[in-house]
Amino acid sequence: MNKPLEGLLVLEFCQFLAGPSAGLKLADMGARVIKIERPIKGDACRQLAIKNLFVDENSLLFHTINRNKESYAADLKDPADLKRVKELIAKVDVMTHNFRPGVMEKIGLDFQSVKTINPRIIYGVVTGYGNKGPWAAKPGQDLLVQSVSGLTYLSGMADEGPVPFGLSVADILCGNHLTQGILAALIKRAKTGKGVLVEASLLESTLDMQFEVLTTYFNDGGKLPRRSAVKGQGHSYLSAPYGIYQTADAYLALAMGNLQIISTLIGCDLSGVYTDSRSSFEKRDEIMLLIAERLKMKTNAQWLSILEASDIWCAPVLNYQEATALPAFKQLQIQQPLDLGDGVINTTRSPLQLDGEKLYSSKAAPEIGSGNDIINQEFNLV
Amino acid sequence: MLPLEGYLVIDFSQFLSGPSASLRLADMGARVIKIERPETGDICRTLYTSDLVMNGESSVFHAINRNKESFQADLKNEADAKLIRNLLSHADVVIHNFRPGVMERLGFDYQSVKAIKEDIIYGEISGYGPEGVYKDRPGQDLLLQSLTGLTWLTGNADDGPIAMGLSIVDMLAGAHLAQGLLACMYRKAISGQGGSVQVSMMESAYDFQFETITTFMNDGGHNPVRSAASNANAYLGAPYGIYKTANGYLALAMGSIPFLSKLLDCQSLRNFSDGAEAFEKRDEIKALLAAHLQTQTTQKWLSVLEPADIWCADVLDWNQLMEHDGFKVLDMVQSVSMSDGFSYKTTRCPVRIDGELLFSSKGSPRLGEDNERIIREFGLVPTVQEHTLDL
Secondary structure, three states: OOOOOOOOEEEEOOOOOHHHHHHHHHHHOOOEEEEEEOOOOOOHHHHOOOOOOEEOOEEHHHHHHHOOOEEEEOOOOOHHHHHHHHHHHOOOOEEEEOOOOOHHHHHOOOHHHHHHHOOOOEEEEEEOOOOOOOOOOOOOOHHHHHHHHOHHHOOOOOOOOOOOOOOOHHHHHHHHHHHHHHHHHHHHHHHHOOOEEEEEEHHHHHHHHOHHHHHHHHHOOOOOOOOOOOOOEOOOOOOOOOEEEEOOOOEEEEOOOOHHHHHHHHOOOOOOOOOOOOHHHHOHHHHHHHHHHHHOOOOHHHHHHHHHHOOOOEEEOOOHHHHHOOHHHHHOOOEEEEEOOOOEEEEEOOOEEEOOEEOOOOEOOOOOOOOHHHHHHHOOOO | OOOOOOOEEEEOOOOOHHHHHHHHHHHOOOEEEEEEOOOOOOHHHHOOOOOOEEOOEEHHHHHHHOOOEEEEOOOOOHHHHHHHHHHHOOOOEEEEOOOOOHHHHHOOOHHHHHHHOOOOEEEEEEOOOOOOOOOOOOOOHHHHHHHOOHHHOOOOHHHOOOOOOOOHHHHHHHHHHHHHHHHHHHHHHHHOOOEEEEEEHHHHHHHHOHHHHHHHHHOOOOOOOOOOOOOOOOOOOOOOEEEEOOOOEEEEOOOOHHHHHHHOOOHHHOOOOOOHHHHHOHHHHHHHHHHHHOOOOHHHHHHHHHHHOOOEEEOOOHHHHHHOHHHHOOOOEEEEEOOOOOEEEEEOOOOEEOOEEOOOOEOOOOOOOOHHHHHHHHOOOOOOOOOOOOO
C-alpha cells in the first residue's frame, strides 16, 4: 500500500499533546514529521511524566505521543539556527505550532512571514482559547479548558459538583480537529497551489465535543444539564436505563433500550413508575433505582446471558486488565511494539485501517536533535 | 473557496459516529447526501435527549445533520437500489456504519461500489472491526466505554466505574474516519487513486486512551488508581484536580507544591515536595489543599495564583460560559434554517481556515426532502443500461 500522505514533509514546532498528537496522526498516514525542538530541553513533554514513568531520559508519555517522528534541534533565538530553520521551511508542506498568540510573530515565523519563504505552506496553529479576547493569553491546558467549557457538569452525579473527564480530552479532540483541517487544506492546495492557514483551539474543540447537548440547551430555553442523582448515570440527557449498574459480582452497562422488555427480562416491577415512554426520562431516577436494586441480585454472567439473548444493548464494565484480555482486543491487534534499540515499548497503533491494512510503525520517539546531521545534509542547510 | 468544494459524499450512516464525520466534511465544503430508509429514516431522528422535540424531531438529529440533504431509499427494493447505484457513479466518498456484512448483503460493499465508481473513497465504522467474535455486537458508545476500561479514569477512587457523560467514542470514531477519508481524498487529488478507510469504535476508544493504556502496557499491567478526591487524571499527581472554594470551584492543573504552599499560605503543605512525592502522596496533599481552598472565594484564589502563572481556572456552567467575553469572542453559535423555515441555534465547525469561521446556514433536512431534486439533477431514471454488478 502507498500510504496517502507519503512524500509530505511536516515540521512540528508544537509541544505537549494537542499539536504533537496531530503530528503523530499525519506520520502514521505516511507523512515524514520532523519535530523542531529547542536544544538540550526539547519538547517540555519530555520531562512531563505520568505516574513518574521515564524511558531513558524521556517520559513514557513523550514516547507515546512522539513515536514515528524525527527531531531537529534549533534555537529559534539564534540567527544561524533560525536561518537553517527558514531554509527548511521553504522545502516542507506543513508546519504546526502551539505557541501562545504573538510568539511566532516575534520570531518572524508567523503565517504571513512564512508565506514569503514558502507560498505553498499549510500552516497549522493550536491555541487554548483562540487568538483574541480575555482568555487568549491564558494557559491552554486541558483541565482548565474543560473547567471553563461547562463539560464538567455532564459526568458524575447530581449533587457532586464538577467532575472532569479523566483524560486530556480537550487536547485529544483538538489534535484530531487540527489534523482534519490540515488534510482539508492539503486538498485545497492541490487545487489552488496556494498555502493555507488552519487554526484550532482547545476551547472550540471542547465546545464542538458538546455540540449535541449544547444544541439541546440552546433550544430548550437554556436549561442546564440535570445529572441523575443515581450512581452510575451514563448521560445527563438520556433516559433510563442508560447507565452503569452494580451486580452481585461486578458492574454492568445498560444502554438505551425498551424499558418494558428490560424490566420483564430482569424481573423488575416498574408498574408504579412507568406509565408511558415519557416516564423513562421524567421518572429516570426512580426507574434507575428499581433496576439497580434488581441487578444486584445476580452476577454479570447471569444477567448478560439473559439480556444478550434478547438483543438488549449491554456489556460488562471492564478494567484495563480485563479489557486487554478480551479476544476482541487481541484480534484487532491494537498493540504494537516500538524498537528502542536496546529494548521495546508497547503502545497502540493508529486506529485507522487504510486500503484494508493496519498502519504499523515500530519507529520510537527521537532523541533531541538526533536528526540534525542527516537533515542538514539532506536539505543542504548550512 | 471552502477546501472540499465540488466533492460529493453519499452517507448511509446513522446515529452519531458516521454522521459526525460527514458533518465535518460538509462544513469544509463537501456536498453530503444522507441515504435514509423510508418512513423512519436515520433512527437518530427519534432519539430524543431531555425529551426535547424540535420541529417534530430530536435536537440531537438537528445538531448532527445540518448542512446535509436527505434522499430516502429502501435499499432492499431493486428500483430504489438502482437509483442509488446511479447516484454512486457521481460520488467521491461513501460512508456507512452498518454492522459487518450488511452492506455486502445489500450489494453496497466496497468492492461493489468500486465496480460502479473505480476511484471511490469508501469509509466505514464498525463497533469492533469487520471480523472476530464481537463483530455482531452493538457498537454503542456506553458499551464501548465499558469494554475498554475508560470508565475507571473519571471520578474518584471509591466511585466505581463512571462514564464520561458524552458519546465520546462515537465522536472520536467519527473524527478518525474523517481523517482517513481526507487523507485518501488528498491522495486522490494527487494520484487519482481511490481507497478504503475502516475505523472501529474499539480502536478509536484505545487511541483516545493511548497515553494511559501505554502506561498500563509498560508498567507491569497495573490498573489505574484514581485519587481519593478531586481526581482529574488517575495518572497525575497533586494538585491536578478541581477543588471546592468558599463560593464555587477552582481547577488547578500542574503546579509546584512547595510554591503553592507559599502562594496560598497553606502551612500544612509546607513539607511536601514535587515529583515522586506529589504523585505518591497525592491523596494526602489533595485533602490538605481541599480543606485550605474552602476558606476563600474562587476569585480570591485566582487573584493570587494567576499573577504567579499558576495554571488555574474558575469552573463554569454553560450559563456562566455564555455570559463570558472569552466565549462571546469565539462566535461559536450559529443559527440555521430548515426548508420549512424552522430555525434553530447550534455550534459551528471548530476549525478555522484562512482566518475564517466556517458557518453554514442550512439546517437539517426533512426525510426524503431532496429526492425529486436529486433524481432530476443527476438524471437518476432507472434504465435498462445499468451497470452489471458482480454481487
